[in-house]
Amino acid sequence: MDVDLLRPGTVPLSPDTTLWFEFLLHPNLLETHLKNPVGEPSPTDLIVKFITVAEGEKEAPPPDAALGLPFLPTSYEGYNRRGKCLKILALKVAAFLNFNLDEFENKVPLNIQAILLKDLLYSVSPDLVDVPNHVTLDLEDLEPHARFAVFLYHRWVLKCFVSSTINGKPLKPNGVVGLNEIPCEEVSSGCAERSVSVLKRMASSKTPHYLTMPKLETFMALSEYVADVVHKWNVGLHISSNQFRCQVLMDISTYLMLCESYADAKAALKDCQTAYNQWKLEPEAEDCFCKVTSDVISAYAIAVGINPPNFTPTLRQEFHNLVQDQYVSINRVIERDNLEKEIPLLYRDCLELDVSSEVANGNVTVYRDGLVQIKALNVVRRTLDGGCWQENRVPPSALHKGIAAVMVNVTDLEKRRLKYLVGETLVNGDTQTCRETSYFPTTQALLLKEEISAAVDADYTDPIPHVLNPMDVDHLESPSEPDRSITLEQADVVKVLINSYDAHDLKIAVKKMLSLVVTTDLAEINKTWEVPIPINNLVLSLSGAFLQQFCFLLLAKAYELDQLKNFRLARTMISSVQDEITREHNSTSGSRESQVIGKSNQLLSWEILLIDIHQFHAEWPDEKYIDVRDLTMRCIMMLKGEGCSPRIGLKEECALFLLNTCNWGAVRSATQLNYNSVMLDLYPAIAAACEEAFHQKKISVDIWDKLLPMFMSNQKQREHTIVMMTALCSVAEINAITLIISFLARLHNILIDQPQMELFAQNVHLWPAVIKNPNLYNLNSISEMLFEVLTTALKRYSNVVNWLKLLGDLHFVNNHHMPALRSYIEAIIAATDCFSRPLHKNLVEDHIYKRMIKCCSTLQCHTQAGILCQFLDEVDYTTAFKSLGEAGCCDAMDSYYDCIWDVNFLEFLINLHTKRGEHHRKQKVIRIIGLLELNSNNNEEIKREAENLRKARFMRAMAEQYLS
Template sequence: MSRMMDVDLLRPGTVPISPDTILWFEFLINPSLLANHISKVSPDPSPTDLIIKFISINNEQKDNDIKMIETDSSDLKPNGHKKSSYRSVALKILSLKVAAHLKWNLDILETKLPLPMQLIFLQNLFQITGDIALEIPNVPEFPIDSLTDQLLFTVVLYHRWHLRSIVNRALNNKQSKPQFIHIPGIQEPTYVAPGLIDDIIRKLEAHIPYSVEVLNNVLQSNDIKPKVLTFDTFQILTEDSSDIKQNWENMQDIPIEEFKCQIHYDLATFHLLREEYKIAQYHITQARDLFQTLGPEETMSYCMIKKVNLDGYCLATDVSVEGKIPSLTQRLHASVKDQYTDILEILIADNVAKEIPIVYRDNVELDIQGGLINRKIVVARDLLLKIQCLNLVRKIVDSDVIQGNYIAEIKSADTRGLDYFFWAIDSFLSNASTTDKHRISRYLLHFMAMADIIELPKYILSNKNYSSLFNAEELCEIKNEAIPDEIELPPLLMNNDWNIPLITYTQSKKFHIYKLERCLITSYNPIEIREIVLELDGKNPMNPPWRVNSRWELPIPLQSVVMSLPRGFYQDYSYILLAKSRELTSAKNFKGTKALLSALEKEIETQNSKSAINLSYKFSKLLSWESVLVEILNYYNTWPATHESDIPKLIEQCKHCLGAVQITDHVIPRQEIIEYCTIFLLNMAEWDYLCGLEKRWSHCEFVATISAVCQEVIKFKGSRKFPKAAWDTLLIAFGPSRDQAQKRSSSNISGNSTNTNSKDLMASILGTLSRLRERTALTVIISLLARLHNVLRDESSLELYTQHLSLWPASISNANSYNIRTISEFLLQLLSQALKYYPTDVPWLRVMGDLNFVLGHHGSAMKYYLQAIIVANELFSQPVRPLQSVYWRMIKCCAHLQCYTQATVLCQFLEEVNYSLAFKMASSEQKNCASADAMDAYYHCIWDTTILEYLIHLHSKRGEHHRKQLAVKIIGLLELNSNNNEEIQREAANIRKAKFFRALAKQYVY
């Protein structure tokens, strides 16, 4: 067996090769070698290995990587490529000849060739057949009716491959590991870099609508005469060749039915993947009808459809398959779909045939049982019991482990249960083998022992078909079971006098303590808690009352002070009241929390003379700050319905709390309280005070920088200076590492900011954002995050637009070190919270739509864009204001959502109507779209006569007479009203705009 080696004869020291080995360049020298080699039964290397070798050698020579372009437009023209060497063209022709030998079977090429090589292979095919250099997927638009035979074949093959690649990627999402041993310095031709396939598929998906459109246009064309490129079509270059010519006369004619059958099949596969079942059903029906007119599969030169696969697609799309009797499994699925029609006959037949998997039968049983319980289905009264009996018989004869309480179900049905059980056995017994009869007899004995039903042995003895299943000894046991035994009760059970003296039981001390502890856990009344603690005091020194509940925990500062109190009632009572106050705070019962804290303050006053003065003072201060925290939490819980009279007092308490930190008093509030106080003052617009705070805490630093920006925006309209501190703080929080954060920090921030851990700063920022309510602060932080998002993404077409973006820089250093996904999540969370409190803020709705657009959530983007338009135009009571950038993005959203008629209407809203885009959107609309009525309604919102004229031409070409008449009617009304003055015409346009946006809002918002 000959072998093509990879060694280089011109390199000294390489491994010697066998004389029988064929080197790759020998195929160029001797053209007959290729035909002889691939015509063998099992050629080594295989045809696909030859294609890989030819392509890889050509690529190594040119050092040409796969390039994918991002733009949607194509300006490539024939003969616009660089002139290739004869050697390069010869290698391409060799690979195409091998593919022609394989009959262009995409199943083989897609399986054996890596995806990047498939791209190169198709690009080579375009170059040879059309003299066109292009980079897939940027394929130019070709008029189908004017294509040459060879280019028509190439275009259809490419678009078929395009859709099949999307399907193959979806069905085989995991990339297989390359099966080769890596040698340093040598790159295997089949190696695919990680992530390259996902990148290729992502770019191919953007061009899916065009491929679907081209294939549908080919199907609708009746003037084409398809031909297939053959092995002899491609002419191998020789040393005497002066130009590159192929013998297009050697192309093979194929029936138009075979050509269209393959296209229908590939389109059906793609639409099934997209769950567009109506369209898939249409294409499968056409493929089935065409396939029946063709000859055997072996005689086809183009269509590679397997009959079994086509039948499977027919069953999946509910298309009948002629000449094929449906199996019992298919009949079962059809019965389930048809409200369980003939289900019993199918199960009876399957008990003999044993064809349906038992899991399907179990699912039918469970579905009916669940439907009856939930009252979602209506079936015959005893259908479930009959199915259970038939399934039980099937499991008996299969000798499976019987799961399910069948015996209890039959027993609970009384005589009907036994009747149905033996009815199921009767339907099978006449066709049962000796082994099956033996299994049935064993189960009947088991049933008799487990069920204890007196009628069961009598039923067996009265029927010769069942009694014949048992031997004489077993029949004797069954007769004994049929005779009921008389039960004799012992005398002891008949007498209630057992001569046992009565004993009086007393409650133990431990039970009394347990009862008190249970009351202590459930009670939240300070008076009752005090009485219980007094009663428990000293009764169990090893387990004081505050240890009764393991969930009673206090913050470390509070716990240390409470544990320093004298052991006994005071300590226990203080700990329990504080722990219970935290429970009520978690449950948002702030009134109960205040009652418990007030009771503890009174107890401190009472015990003040009995304990150390310093300790009581420290405890009182900590307790007062806990009360401030409860008031702040109550404010957030009741906002915006908070009483305005309570706000000034709470502001002063927060300032007093932060003042204790600033003057380094020996009693310092907890960090949680400090955070809540600073954020509360930020919500109260106390920016002057916050700017003067000493920034020893990370959250104080962030709040202070945001306060400074708010002052700049309110007092100076953001025109005085760039707020560098806020920008640098955010960069540190989202920075890549602590070292880089220290370098990035400047001396203008604070002395401690360079030592701030970026993770701690990010956590404090997240806590600040979750409690933010003030509109100006929210606006500042949204603009800050939006600008950072724009800088990192650096794409003008995907920028976020909001207020005060000009405050922040337009670039940063080391941008690749930041995680844009984290910033997107922060911004999305902040906008969701802001819109929850201010749902009618137009700039926030706009930027929320922009963010969803950038993230690819086009339906959500449409929702927020429409909400912004609704609010800005006061529910369309005012004329719709022009929002050009929003309209552009709404058009793109509609295109991605395949709502092409909506996109067509939106094209009118632009300052200069983009007719090419409008025509493209209008022509992309499919005939079989489910929302045809909604589209007709949108037609009434079109006022541009040029678009309406195009729609008339388009519907006339497609034969859509209803929509053509509708467009004609609308254009007639517009011409009738053209004599009105400009004001009336402007008012009519505003009415159409409002009507259109109301329809969109009904679809996306409400």
């Protein structure tokens, strides 16, 4: 049972249930509870609960709290006796878990971990809490338990930094986070470098020192007779110097590999292996703290180039090594993989695309027919797996070589699949392909002679049918009788041109269409087929009507598939265009042909880049199958403008991608030129604001002055309003969204110039508070733009409490009271995790409740308005009594009485119903006021539990009414 849901006096408790504050009354109860393997709550839940409650016991907040900065206590100062007891209990639980940072990482919020480790430092010595001084600390003179506390703290900093970086998301102090996820500024690149220096000093100590890890019995609880305790530091688990060096060197190696300092990481790993071997030779060696294993060390060593004796790399490792070595002989590895099926097919698909791109751009030179063989081997692998392979057309010789390599070990099911592949090649191939394929030993081994003869002798070279249902061509103009067969054949071809997405079939269809009508323009067949102007100019520059029409068709299909989010097939279409242009121009030699091939490859590779960007945004925030680093480099290279000039739309998409991946410096440096584009002016300004807010915690006036003119209401800017709104709504990175919202909120507050109608947004204080000539801006346009940005942002991050509050504020100032209530209630649901946590006053501000009261009064829900007056820090009895005294209500009235915990409200209602002669309602209020949990003599804990219970009950009723 969840501890937070245990409310004394409201539900019957089972004999096995333990309330968290009982551990304060009976300190010995904690050890018994922790030794229960199925005890509830879990140890990590107890740590979170103890520290959370202890933080609520602070007698005076620090000065920085008023600025909204995260506060991590450096001592027990400012905490009452119960708060100190709770912190000691949290340390006892952590000691029971052997200070396992891996378990803390998964189950304890980051700021709670920081508080716990700072408490450990303070318990050892108050001087150790000053972490920056650890750099000059004399580590040789520290006691074993103090050395352990310092080691644990800096190992935690390093581990958290590495984990946050590997996960792909930096620790963002400007991001919107929950209550238990306050950004921890102690975990940053600077702090990580400081921790590495401290750990290196500890690891390089010439004098071997053991460490003492505190046990549960080490920490002594406070009592009514003892004001300050002295912990038993001699009671603990001894960690040998070899075990300690093994763990610390592994942590340092991980950090160095993250920083790409592979030479230093290699040296650290060698020392780690030595320390590990010495540790395991120790008598009675225990892994009480160090979790490093020989397999982990070997894996890290292989990653930096240290191969253990008799090491044989796996097939996947060979694959990655050959990718780094310019793909030389990589077909041998994937040929073996068709038998072992160890390399994921996704890697092989990416290999095919990468090699195609690199060869087209001239960045890599592979062996003759290497790319063709890779494609053929991938077709064989997809066939063996039962996947789709029809879109890849490969030469028969390459396909035969790939099939022959696996024929000896295929199962019956795989053999049937290969038979279907060869049969499809015979049926749909041209005459030369069919006859060449029929002579291969693999074809004769898979198919019978009768099957081969039937496929070769029949006319299967044309996939377009010659007979079509007349109903399919009723829309065509009735031709004269001699031309009827030609018209039907044209209709067959048009049907294939519109419906097919197979490059091979489309090629045959275009040839046939041109043979029927020489002056065919495929753009007239489907008016929705559109190709960007620069790409269309490239197509028109090609020689030959067939090449122009075929390339136009494939490109139009690619953009169509891109809109349908079939990105893989869209990329295949553009690759087919590249192959066709290269094949046609290679037949003739000359400088002009080389220029055409180079220009077309560059322009088309940029279009593939655009599809990759669209896929990245379509799958946001899932980046599992996307190489973000490679995509980032391609975007930066494109924006630098080397070679052909890319089109504006592609530059806008690249700038948006870099903005969404936190590459703010790249956006600023790569888009300095004037492109006459709204988005290319807007995105660098947003990137500059993000960079300054992230590093300097402020935004310069220059950025404010650059952004403001974009939102003016003159004629020129009104034409860009839709473009501006689209650009702002396309931003998906949470830091950038936060700053955009804060900018629009600040601009809205300045224009409306009414304190009672102010929008409360995060980071709004970073922007200036005044503007020149506010009449030049349209308040309604800003309000609409802010609403669209908020709505789009909440679709991506649905549980951001501050944005839900701001959306409610925006509805409120526009007099949309019902939507405002919905947004406020959704914010409360997100803040309390569907009311599973108490609705503390630090979750929802007073102005939110006041606006909810106003909304309820306007909607004639006076009872709800009156009950909400209880939620204020200083209860508004005047408004509450006036609301509760209203006769005409549009809410449930006395059904909400069991949500009242303020006795003054209940006494007022008893008097009110007595005057009105409403005996039934009066008796109901008397029954409620007589409940034991509302007794004014109860202690603060029971009163708080009664209040939290009724708050949650009322908010559930509100949610059921306004959100259902």
